Amino acid sequence: xxxxxxxxxxxxxxxxxxxxxxxxxxxxxxxxxxxxxxxxxxxxxxxxxxxxxxxxxxxxxxxxxxxxxxxxxxxxxxxxxxxxxxxxxxxxxxxxxxxxxxxxxxxxxxxxxxxxxxxxxxxxxxxxxxxxxxx
Numbered sequence: 001x002x003x004x005x006x007x008x009x010x011x012x013x014x015x016x017x018x019x020x021x022x023x024x025x026x027x028x029x030x031x032x033x034x035x036x037x038x039x040x041x042x043x044x045x046x047x048x049x050x051x052x053x054x055x056x057x058x059x060x061x062x063x064x065x066x067x068x069x070x071x072x073x074x075x076x077x078x079x080x081x082x083x084x085x086x087x088x089x090x091x092x093x094x095x096x097x098x099x100x101x102x103x104x105x106x107x108x109x110x111x112x113x114x115x116x117x118x119x120x121x122x123x124x125x126x127x128x129x130x131x132x133x134x135x
Contacts, residue, residue: 019043021114025072031079032065037092039069044108046082046095059087064097076110077103 026039028049037049047069051059059065061084068078080103082094096107 019111019115021111021118023071023110023114026076027070027073029068029070030065031068036070040091042069042107042111044104044111046085046093048086048091048093051088051090051092059084059092061085061087063087065094067094077106 020041020043022041023039026042027036028039028047029036037051040048040050042048047067063084065082065084067080067082069076069080080099081097083097084092085095086093096104099107
């Protein structure tokens with residue numbers, strides 16, 4: 001599995017208080033332009049993704065877009081409304097807007113499952129390190 005490639009981040013100092021996780025193979029399809037971008041992280045409240053200046057559309061703060069999420073080229077969620085909260089030359093960050101409860105539950109489950117798997121992986125690594133120290 002790809003759990004060993006996950007990158008977790010939580011920062012209490014930022015305005016964004018939701019637990020964020022980077023998931024290998026997660027991509028954001030901006031349906032308005034039929035263009036797909038690599039997701040940098042996701043939470044139950046939003047997603048950020050990389051943009052390429054040459055191919056990316058201009059996104060502005062406050063703009064609403066329609067996105068879908070894929071994992072390893074398989075559709076995970078389709079037709080999510082998102083509002084751009086940050087935009088730069090090489091990235092965009094969006095918060096989900098009025099998503100249906102079923103889609104919200106799937107997002108919550110994805111983030112929670114990845115969080116649990118990462119905690120378990122870190123626990124195993126810690127136990128292995130402790131065992132190595134005792135040798």
